[in-house]
Amino acid sequence: MAGGGVASPTNRITSTQFSLMELKAIVEEAQAANIHVMAHAYTPRAIIQSVKAGVKSIEHGNLLDTQAAEFMAKNDTYLVPTLATYDALAKEGIQNGLSKEMIAKVDSVLESGKRAISIAQEAGITNCYGSDLLAEMRRHQLTGLRLLEESGMSPLQVLQSATINAAQLLELDTEIGSVEEGKVADLLVLKENPLDSIAGVFDNWQDTYRAVFKAGQRVTVDG
Incomplete structure (x- = not known):
């Protein structure tokens, strides 16, 4: 949790949760165990700080700007947008227990999340598909694919985000992610x-x- 969250009742999206030194320690310990780190981050400040620490992927990234995008691209950091969850929460959040204040957060990041896709594309960032959907809202999983297309990604890029790009992020691309001899x-x-x-x-x-x-x-x- 490199920054505040949407579904958090008290954490502001603009807040950062760890210092750079703490984030570096997290990444160092993960690397010692031969695994990598993903960071929940919305704002450019949280994103840049996470990338400086060595995280491999940014989850959400709705408030991404050009500076943060270029820094991600320079460091080969993946972006995992989760547009489906904001779309679902905007429609069903109240009935699923979210407060009006939380719904207001959702509204504030949904459109900016779509703009972030275009910014990431222009910077040359590799996108991977994510949903962040919980419980009953998992039925909206495929909505995220449409939202990526509506945000400027080509159909091929959308498919790659959910297949080969995701496999590369998880370091499983020798086993899955594309139709090739020898793969699952x-x-x-x-x-x-x-x-x-x-x-x-x-x-x-x-x-x-x-x-x-x-x-x-x-x-x-x-x-």
Whole structure:
């Protein structure tokens, strides 16, 4: 938690939670265990401080600006935007227990999160798909793909964010993330071409998918 949060009742989004020295210690200990660190951060200050400490990915990043984006790109730091959760919370947050103050935070970062996608694209940052959805709102998982497309990413870039880019971030790209000989055969077979329109395919996925394979075996999909 490198900065304040949206769903936090008392933490301001503009606050930072750790000093640079503390963040460096966190990263150092993680590296000693051969793992990397992701940082929850919204503001440029929290993002830049996290990157200086050596984190591998920024989660959310809604208030990203050009300076922070260029610093991320220079250090090969990944961005994991989570637009789906803000869209869902704006619609269902009250009924899921969020206060009016929390909903106001959601509204303040949803549009800026979309702008952050364009800023990241211009800087050459590698995006990975994330949702941050909890409990009943997990059914909105695919909404995030459409929101990335609406924010300026091409259908191919959106698909890559959820496949090969994410695999590279997790250092699993020799096993998953693309259709290649020797990799795990997790496949989604569609009737329509997702490169034409992400929204056109995934907004009504029940009507557009033909089959799902996990590790080469066809599986039944509910819902």
